[in-house]
Amino acid sequence: MTTETDGEVLKRLKEWEKKGECPSRFLEFYQRLLRIQSKAVERIGIPKPTLNSKASNERIESGWPLISFDELDLDWPLLQDVFTEVTVAFADYPELFGKVPKRLRESRSILSKEMVKAWLEGAKLPSTIAGDEVNEHLLEAIIQATLRPWLNSQAKVLVGLVNQERWRRRYCPICGGSPDFAFLDKERGARWLLCSRCDTEWLFQRLECPYCGTKDQNALAYFADDEGLYRLYVCEQCHTYIKAIDLRHTESEVLLRLERVMTLDLDRQGQEKGYQPGYSRAGSPVIAQSEGS
Numbered sequence: 001m002t003t004e005t006d007g008e009v010l011k012r013l014k015e016w017e018k019k020g021e022c023p024s025r026f027l028e029f030y031q032r033l034l035r036i037q038s039k040a041v042e043r044i045g046i047p048k049p050t051l052n053s054k055a056s057n058e059r060i061e062s063g064w065p066l067i068s069f070d071e072l073d074l075d076w077p078l079l080q081d082v083f084t085e086v087t088v089a090f091a092d093y094p095e096l097f098g099k100v101p102k103r104l105r106e107s108r109s110i111l112s113k114e115m116v117k118a119w120l121e122g123a124k125l126p127s128t129i130a131g132d133e134v135n136e137h138l139l140e141a142i143i144q145a146t147l148r149p150w151l152n153s154q155a156k157v158l159v160g161l162v163n164q165e166r167w168r169r170r171y172c173p174i175c176g177g178s179p180d181f182a183f184l185d186k187e188r189g190a191r192w193l194l195c196s197r198c199d200t201e202w203l204f205q206r207l208e209c210p211y212c213g214t215k216d217q218n219a220l221a222y223f224a225d226d227e228g229l230y231r232l233y234v235c236e237q238c239h240t241y242i243k244a245i246d247l248r249h250t251e252s253e254v255l256l257r258l259e260r261v262m263t264l265d266l267d268r269q270g271q272e273k274g275y276q277p278g279y280s281r282a283g284s285p286v287i288a289q290s291e292g293s
Helices: 006-019 024-044 053-062 076-091 102-106 113-120 136-161 256-262 264-272 285-292
Strands: 179-184 191-195 201-204 220-224 230-235 240-246
Touching: 006 024, 006 256, 024 076, 024 136, 053 136, 076 102, 076 136, 113 136, 179 201, 179 230, 179 256, 230 264, 240 256, 240 264
Parallel strands: 179 240
Antiparallel strands: 179 191, 191 201, 220 230, 230 240
């Protein structure tokens, strides 16, 4: 699992900012968001494990993530505070995220247990809040940014219980989230996925779409930059992409959480080629698996 701290990420961002390597408004927002999340992580502390080895192995074998809503120990007053701070942060950058409804910015009671449970399980979120239309993708992004400190803290405690060779599924073994970034490791070029919600890394097949699951080699391809450092894996069956970095071509330390946000040009290239980011379309593979069984 990624071990970089928020402090290390903020330090690297400051270095890149001085070099002019990131759009300033986006950089401002991301630094602000990290500071909010970092303070929350400090207040959450180290959570107690909710599973023993036997229970975790049973879930891994059954294909169920190690965190469920009922087991996610949430400090609701703190969660509401973080939700308010995060929402205001998004609202202050309308050129990046669009307009945030006033009631969403001002009410602490909007984030309910039902809404958090629906988001965690990939169910549909409300399209209106207190009478105001809400962009579902924006609401998902705000909830995800709010819950990240809790999910990430739990992931750090639970990730050691995951048998990587026995998982290899299209969703996170910790929280069930979809991947939004990938990397090829230095040792043997194996492909690992990075969870969009809790930052957990897990081992995955090279020749399989991490979103629709196709293994048809005629439907799978990737584009690489001239140095072979970055890749854009694409799937012709579900028309999605996932960004990746090949660590075999790196010499300096790589912060994976930063790579996912500093490779916006790869997103542009993928979308110009007609593909969409897979994590935004994958829904909840866990729910889909359950309904299809």
